Amino acid sequence: MVDFSADSPLPSQPPEVTSTCSLSIMVARTDLPFLRHTLPHLIRSCRFNFLEKVLFIDTAPLSGEKVLRPGIGTLEDLRQCCQEFLKQQLVDRVAEIVYDPAIKTTIYRKHFARPVHPTHNYKGYPIFGTLFSLEATAGDYLLHFDSDMMFHQDPGYNWIEAGIQLLQSCPEVVAVRPLGGPPFEGIRQHQTQPDHLDPRGFYAFKFFSSRVYLIDRRRFEQLLPLPVVWRSFNNPLLDLLPSELKTLLAYGARRGCLDSWELMVSRRLEQGPWLRANLASPQAWTLHPKARDAAFIQALPQIIQRIEAGDYPPEQAGYYDLKPEYWIPSP
Numbered sequence: 001m002v003d004f005s006a007d008s009p010l011p012s013q014p015p016e017v018t019s020t021c022s023l024s025i026m027v028a029r030t031d032l033p034f035l036r037h038t039l040p041h042l043i044r045s046c047r048f049n050f051l052e053k054v055l056f057i058d059t060a061p062l063s064g065e066k067v068l069r070p071g072i073g074t075l076e077d078l079r080q081c082c083q084e085f086l087k088q089q090l091v092d093r094v095a096e097i098v099y100d101p102a103i104k105t106t107i108y109r110k111h112f113a114r115p116v117h118p119t120h121n122y123k124g125y126p127i128f129g130t131l132f133s134l135e136a137t138a139g140d141y142l143l144h145f146d147s148d149m150m151f152h153q154d155p156g157y158n159w160i161e162a163g164i165q166l167l168q169s170c171p172e173v174v175a176v177r178p179l180g181g182p183p184f185e186g187i188r189q190h191q192t193q194p195d196h197l198d199p200r201g202f203y204a205f206k207f208f209s210s211r212v213y214l215i216d217r218r219r220f221e222q223l224l225p226l227p228v229v230w231r232s233f234n235n236p237l238l239d240l241l242p243s244e245l246k247t248l249l250a251y252g253a254r255r256g257c258l259d260s261w262e263l264m265v266s267r268r269l270e271q272g273p274w275l276r277a278n279l280a281s282p283q284a285w286t287l288h289p290k291a292r293d294a295a296f297i298q299a300l301p302q303i304i305q306r307i308e309a310g311d312y313p314p315e316q317a318g319y320y321d322l323k324p325e326y327w328i329p330s331p
Contacts (some may be wrong), residue, residue, distance in 0.1 A: 007326060010113070013298055020138070020139040021050055021142065022052045022053070022054065022139040022162040023054065024145075025144070026129055027056070027058070028058040030071075030118055033149060033210060035147055036299075038147055038149070039090065039091075039147060043090050048161075052137065054093045054137055055094045055095070056133045058126045059075060060120065060129075063124040064259040065123050066124035087298045097126065097132050111224055120258070122231045123257060125203060125261065130210070134217070141164055141167070141215065146211045148288065150286065150287045151212075151284065151287065152301070152309075159166035159279055159283070162281065171271045173276070174215060179279060181287065181318050182316055182318065183317060198277070201278055202277035203277065204277060207266045208272050228258070229267060230243070230258060231257040231259050287316075288321050299324075303328075313327060
């Protein structure tokens with residue numbers, strides 16, 4: 001973790017403890033329509049003794065596609081919701097992302113070897129907030145869930161324990177997650193990125209996923225610094241420049257949009273022996289919902305109930321993203 005001064009506004013952290021794991025979930029005003037359903041579900045389903053469970057609140061103005069999300073609440077609404085989770089002891093700590101220029105520069109220099117101007121990517125994803133949360137949690141291992149994720153875990157099985165064992169036994173694996181989508185009776189899961197089934201019991205990828213990841217924090221830091229990846233400048237000459245020159249230009253001119261953090265991590269995976277692993281066990285799997293409309297929010301409690309029970313439409317098998325047409329009854 002970055003060594004901040006004693007008077008830094010960064011939230012205080014517990015001391016490092018060997019062989020411990022923390023849970024980190026980042027929330028924003030766009031999450032309010034579903035957060036009261038998904039967060040208790042995630043905590044309940046993990047069944048793990050975390051060192052700490054931390055909610056990170058992104059207080060920055062919305063940008064990119066986030067401004068078009070339905071049901072956006074106020075920052076005070078979000079703070080109140082997070083305090084409710086704290087009172088219910090669902091989480092141990094609530095921390096707001098600190099957009100202090102000195103902290104931003106320090107964290108970006110560690111992760112990118114240089115200062116970068118934008119805090120969010122072109123979609124409005126909080127890149128700085130993600131790095132801030134990595135630095136502001138304790139423990140040897142860190143599990144991150146996006147706040148809209150849902151997952152199933154069979155009784156008697158714990159994918160986090162299995163993931164930690166995999167990280168301990170396979171030094172080239174830098175991140176682990178459960179199976180993407182319910183089990184699929186076929187050659188492989190439906191995936192958009194190339195993979196292969198490793199004989200050690202996982203699907204191996206050279207592409208990182210930021211929605212769910214369990215990492216050995218010290219090993220993950222071996223990837224640093226990450227390459228800074230920019231979206232097109234809409235200028236053929238500028239787009240041909242090396243990444244380092246693009247970064248200098250974007251920082252000096254205060255222009256340019258960052259691409260996805262998971263793409264930056266993926267570029268780094270491609271440069272070395274590292275892998276991201278999806279556990280092949282059918283006993284734990286995730287679903288990511290793209291739907292945000294009123295019909296989905298209304299059906300969400302029943303969807304979560306079915307997922308926790310391991311029940312899903314057969315058409316959903318093997319697919320990473322939730323297919324609402326098979327879960328939500330027609331009106």
